[in-house]
Structure formats: C-alpha cells, structure tokens
Amino acid sequence: MNFPWWRITFTPVNGATFNSADCLRQLSERGVNAVEINANKEVIFYVEGATPSRIECEALVADLGLELLTVVPIEQQNWVAKCDELLTPVDCGRIRILPFSGDAVPQHNPARDLLLRPGMGFGTGHHSTTRTIVQFMSRLAEDSKFTQPKVILDIGTGSGVLALAAWKLWNVPVLGIDIDPDALANARENCEINGITSNQVNISDRPLESCAGPFDLILANLYLEILISYEHLIRGLLAPAGRLIVSGVMSRQSPELSAHYNKLGWHMITKEESDGWIACEYSLSSTTGAK
Numbered sequence: 001m002n003f004p005w006w007r008i009t010f011t012p013v014n015g016a017t018f019n020s021a022d023c024l025r026q027l028s029e030r031g032v033n034a035v036e037i038n039a040n041k042e043v044i045f046y047v048e049g050a051t052p053s054r055i056e057c058e059a060l061v062a063d064l065g066l067e068l069l070t071v072v073p074i075e076q077q078n079w080v081a082k083c084d085e086l087l088t089p090v091d092c093g094r095i096r097i098l099p100f101s102g103d104a105v106p107q108h109n110p111a112r113d114l115l116l117r118p119g120m121g122f123g124t125g126h127h128s129t130t131r132t133i134v135q136f137m138s139r140l141a142e143d144s145k146f147t148q149p150k151v152i153l154d155i156g157t158g159s160g161v162l163a164l165a166a167w168k169l170w171n172v173p174v175l176g177i178d179i180d181p182d183a184l185a186n187a188r189e190n191c192e193i194n195g196i197t198s199n200q201v202n203i204s205d206r207p208l209e210s211c212a213g214p215f216d217l218i219l220a221n222l223y224l225e226i227l228i229s230y231e232h233l234i235r236g237l238l239a240p241a242g243r244l245i246v247s248g249v250m251s252r253q254s255p256e257l258s259a260h261y262n263k264l265g266w267h268m269i270t271k272e273e274s275d276g277w278i279a280c281e282y283s284l285s286s287t288t289g290a291k
C-alpha cells in the first residue's frame, strides 16, 4: 500500500528557546530526518505511513520541549526519478555522474562514469552540495601532496553517490552510512549497478557513534546543525593527517560553521561557494598544507 507522507510541525512549549543542534541530533537518533527548523520557532519533519495519531507524534518528540502544531498530508513523490533534468550527466572533474532511468544501462566508460539510478536517496550530482564534494575529491586524487587514503567514510550517503565516486577515484574500502532506509536501499542498488561489492563500498545503517576509525577521508554532506553536533565524533574518527570534506551548509550559515570548526582547531584548506551553498575541506593537522 502506498501511504502518503505527513508534514508534522511542532513549536517549543510556550515559545521557549531550545537548542536546535541538540534537538536535531536527538531526532536523528530517533530515526526522524528531513527536519527543518524555522527561526527556532518551528520544527518540521516528514513521516511516511498511515495518519499519525497525536500520541505517536508526541512520542517522537518526547522530552524535547516541543508541542504539536499541525499534521498535514503531502503526496509521496519519487521526485528524483520523475524529473528529466535530473537525468543529464554531471561532470565533476575525473568523475562523470551518469544518472539514468529504466533497465537499459547507458553506454559508459567504467573508469570515469558513475552510473546512478535516481530513487529516494538524495544525490544525483545536480545539487551543488553533492557536485562540489565530488570536484574536491577529484582534485585531491590528482594532488601529489595528498597521501592517498586507505579507507573512507561517507556520512549521510543518500544515493551512495559520494561513496561510489570515492571508490572510483581511489579503489579503497568506503563505508557509507545513512539513517534513512530508503536511501540505504537506493545506495545499495547503485553499488550493484556499478558492479561494486559490499567489501568495496559498504552501505550501512550503523550510527556514526559505532563506526570504527580511523578514516583517512571523511565526507559529510549533511546540514549545519548536524555538522556542529557531530564534530567531536568526526574528530575521533579522522586519521591524524586525514581530510574532512563537508557541505550542505548554506552560504549565510558559513560564518557559524567556520567559527565552530576554527575554534576547535580545524584548519580550512579549501572553501567553495556555489548556488548559495558552501563546501569546505578541513584537516586537523596544520602540516597538511592547510592555510
């Protein structure tokens, strides 16, 4: 049965202020994603299934100091697969992302082309947050000063696009994690389409807290609040000379990200802005060429 999606809106009890980063972290731990926070006045997220009852909604935010405002049905859409524009190839340096629909695999060059069947996982390369990370990786793969990574982590793998691109560039084991079961299914499908086994790219629902590092390269196209609240976990998983590439942060949020990461000793190596979003490459060591 194809249930619709529900848009559920909460507001802090009695208009109180709340810690949005902590709220987002706790919601992700409860398996709730696609969260928006509007000016710290509303918390919105989406769930799929039969009409959620008030009790179910309240259980999702128990102890977070939020009260229910509205529950509105929205039509479920496999928006990615429907949109022709998202089926055009995307050039990202040494990698070309080749989205396609249907059963017929398009003609491609396996050394360069990453086949991608759009589904419910985010990431076809058309959004600058994805594209810029692949471009950063592509440049790193050509940088003789960068020690080639031996193991890579992709946090929030979505369609698996970054994990697959990383594997294509370096041919080393990649772990791609996500909290969304639909994204995980889409990412696994995309691995299979590219002939990549789970020993090469392991797509997993393992929480970040239980991932075992160190990783030489960590990719994280998430959003500001999660990048801030996960900083200590990412730090603990990064190899001493490793690199972190983040995106998913809007240009206007860039100062907040930089301030937080700089304060904690991260060195920004590269920053790029595109279509109102930024992506940054960081290291923890000042001897990796970071400025």
Ligand SMILES: C[S@@+](CC[C@H](N)C(=O)[O-])C[C@H]1O[C@@H](n2cnc3c(N)ncnc32)[C@H](O)[C@@H]1O
Pocket (backbone or CB within 6 Å): 028, 029, 033, 121, 122, 123, 124, 125, 129, 130, 133, 155, 156, 157, 158, 159, 160, 161, 162, 177, 178, 179, 180, 183, 208, 221, 222, 226, 248
């Ligand atoms: C913007 S998409 C990025 C997808 C893909 N990596 C890309 O670059 O196009 C963010 C992904 O992060 C996942 N996500 C959100 N919170 C997460 C968390 N706490 N842990 C792991 N994945 C998370 C979402 O389910 C979503 O698939």
